[in-house]
Amino acid sequence: MENVLVLDTSVGSLNKGDDIIMKCVRYHLAEITKDAYVLTLPTHISPFHWYQVVRNSHRVKIYSNAKYKFVGGSNLLTMDMFTHFPQWNINIFNYGPLKGSILVGVGAGKGNKVNAYTKMLYKKVLSNNIIHSVRDERTKNILESMGFKAINTGCASLWNLTPEFCEAIPKYKSNSVVFTLTHHSKNIVKDQFLIDTLQKNYENIYFWIQDADDLNYLKTLNNTQKINIVPPTIEDYEQVLQMNIDYVGTRLHGGIYAMRHKKRSIIISIDERASGMSLSYNLNTIEREDLEKDLEKMINSNIKTEVKILSENIKDWKEQFKFK
Numbered sequence: 001m002e003n004v005l006v007l008d009t010s011v012g013s014l015n016k017g018d019d020i021i022m023k024c025v026r027y028h029l030a031e032i033t034k035d036a037y038v039l040t041l042p043t044h045i046s047p048f049h050w051y052q053v054v055r056n057s058h059r060v061k062i063y064s065n066a067k068y069k070f071v072g073g074s075n076l077l078t079m080d081m082f083t084h085f086p087q088w089n090i091n092i093f094n095y096g097p098l099k100g101s102i103l104v105g106v107g108a109g110k111g112n113k114v115n116a117y118t119k120m121l122y123k124k125v126l127s128n129n130i131i132h133s134v135r136d137e138r139t140k141n142i143l144e145s146m147g148f149k150a151i152n153t154g155c156a157s158l159w160n161l162t163p164e165f166c167e168a169i170p171k172y173k174s175n176s177v178v179f180t181l182t183h184h185s186k187n188i189v190k191d192q193f194l195i196d197t198l199q200k201n202y203e204n205i206y207f208w209i210q211d212a213d214d215l216n217y218l219k220t221l222n223n224t225q226k227i228n229i230v231p232p233t234i235e236d237y238e239q240v241l242q243m244n245i246d247y248v249g250t251r252l253h254g255g256i257y258a259m260r261h262k263k264r265s266i267i268i269s270i271d272e273r274a275s276g277m278s279l280s281y282n283l284n285t286i287e288r289e290d291l292e293k294d295l296e297k298m299i300n301s302n303i304k305t306e307v308k309i310l311s312e313n314i315k316d317w318k319e320q321f322k323f324k
Contacts, residue, residue: 004036005066007101009074009087011042016210017253018074019234024157024260025072025104032068032321039066041098043076043088050093064097068321069127071101073156075273077139079111081118092117095125102127105156107135107273108142119146133317136276153314154281157256161307169305170264176204178230178240178258180249183213185270190288191250192221194268194295198248199223201299206230208237210251248299250288252277259305266298282308 006026010018041047041063052060076087087109090098103126114122123146126132131149133156134140143150153159177198181191198205207224209215209232218224230236237257247258247265252274255267267285269275278285284303286294 002036003039003062003066004033005039005041005063005069005098006033007043007047007069007071007098008040009043009072009076011040012044013074014211016232016234016237017251020253020257021073021105021155021157023234024155024159025070028156028159028318029070029104032318036067039063043071046089046091046094048094048097050091053094053096060097064099069098069101071103071106073105073135074107075109076103076106077108077122077142079109079114079118081121082115090121090125092121092124095121098125100127100129101125102130103132103134103143103150105133105135105153105159106139107155108139112138112142114142114146122146122148130320131317133314136280138276151313151317152310153317154310155256155277157253157260158277158281158307158309159314161256161259161305161309162311163306165262166259166305166307169259169262171302171304172264173201173299174244174246174264175202176206176243176245177202178206178208178237178245178247178249180208180210180251180254181214181217182250182270183211183217185250186217187270187288188221190291191217192223193291194248194250195221195223195227197291197295197299199226201296202246204228204245206240206245208232208240208249208251208254210254246299248295255283259307264303264305266295266303280308282306 010022078086131151133153134150135155140150140152206228208230241261250268250270255265258265269285269287
């Protein structure tokens with residue numbers, strides 16, 4: 001039996017959105033890895049010390065010789081690997097066992113110019129033979145500028161949102177809603193308006209803690225006494241999503257995961273990720289600055305979910321591994 005290595009972007013992450021992404025990555029890799037023994041290493045935490053790589057122990061060789069090394073999603077790529085805590089925590093001394101890594105729906109952080117050290121490191125660690133799966137056209141362009149082959153598949157969390165799947169998502173408002181906030185993108189006025197609007201339009205309100213500090217932020221806002229708190233685990237969130245419930249919130253993957261559970265979702269766009277993915281994949285989003293004007297109307301309107309996934313690109317990427 002051959003080994004396949006999955007580099008897990010949720011280990012050491014502060015955001016349960018990374019757990020959502022990795023759950024989807026594993027789901028969609030299952031057809032590729034079904035006859036293999038799947039090993040796991042982290043990305044946010046350094047997987048090896050330099051002296052372990054130098055010693056080339058039996059354990060290191062097992063990882064090094066894996067047939068495929070898949071890197072799962074998230075905003076993994078950076079323009080500067082000298083940053084204080086890169087999402088992919090590797091360096092020139094310890095990358096060796098990860099040579100030949102293959103990206104799966106990976107995106108890039110802010111910026112467009114990759115510095116020389118970072119480019120050199122990516123050239124050493126990423127596969128030059130396999131076409132990489134990336135989250136958006138911008139990431140595709142960044143990789144291609146470094147000489148890699150890439151295809152825009154979107155984030156793996158979107159891959160099963162086919163037209164047939166989306167047709168089963170309700171169009172009309174439920175009596176219950178689960179919402180999210182984002183502590184590192186606070187807007188007291190807009191977020192208070194969100195809470196007040198949800199209180200006005202729904203009988204039952206749930207708040208899912210996608211990041212621990214999101215709860216601390218919620219506690220600084222008003223009109224929250226009757227809100228039901230959902231613990232920060234994927235399992236607890238899934239339980240809520242078994243209900244007849246809508247999703248409204250600022251957390252992108254909280255909304256995408258709700259759609260994967262066939263829930264009517266309104267994602268409040270607070271950064272370039274949600275705006276860009278909305279343009280590319282036709283997510284039901286509302287810009288934060290438009291909340292007062294459009295939120296209540298959108299909640300009470302007929303919303304059709306018509307996500308435009310790149311089915312042919314996803315199929316083409318997966319077929320690389322079909323006969324290997």
